[in-house]
Amino acid sequence: MENLGLGDLKALGPMEEWPVGRLFAAASRLSGPIVWRIIEKHGISPAGFFLLRLLITEDGLRPGEVAKRLLVTPATVTSVVDTLERNGHVRRERSYRDRRGVMLLITDSGRRLLAEKSQPIGQDLARLYDVVDEGDEAAVRRFLLNLIKKFENYSHDEEAKGDGE
Structure with a gap:
């Protein structure tokens, strides 16, 4: 390795x-x-797939919010949306609250694409994680949930405390 x-x-x-x-x-x-x-x-870009998955659950997000949630740059979102929009899977629409703002909306074509791709992608991804024995699953699950909570609650204040002591 x-x-x-x-x-x-x-x-x-x-x-x-x-x-x-x-x-x-x-x-x-x-x-x-x-x-x-x-x-x-499966013939879809990973960034496009994750962006569509985000919009299927929370349609009408601004590009900056999408970037933040997907942990990518706003420029990446712009590029991915350009491609998805060109292919008819997403559309940009002016915000009704703030005419300067743009919202991203998934189209029926984007919903169909996601419906078509999600199950086979999910099956392939599931094969990556079938390494946990049934008897170990509860412990692995607890570990991961606790780790996620620690990551979510981590603050730079705690980091600073560790540096000063």
Whole structure:
């Protein structure tokens, strides 16, 4: 395994002995590119797929809000929306509240595309995560939920406290 941007992994010894945090970081780092390749295999850009999924649940978001939620730049959203709009899957509409603002709306074509692609993509992605034994699932689930809560509650104040002590 390459260093994954996590330093010299050989210095850590056998992977089975790595700290849980390092294992999680390695799995996270490896998952992104693989998830993107799986989605691309289905003939849709990953960014477009995730943008449509966001709009199907919360239609009418502004591009800046979409960028924030998808953890991408506003320029990326503009580029992806340009393509989706050209293909008839999304439309831009002036905000009725603020005529300067633009809202992104999924079209019927975008809904059909998402309906067509979601199940096969979901099945392929599920095969990535079928490595958890049934008896271990509750513990893995607890770990991930607790980790997500920690990430959500993390503040730079806590980071600063750790640096000063």
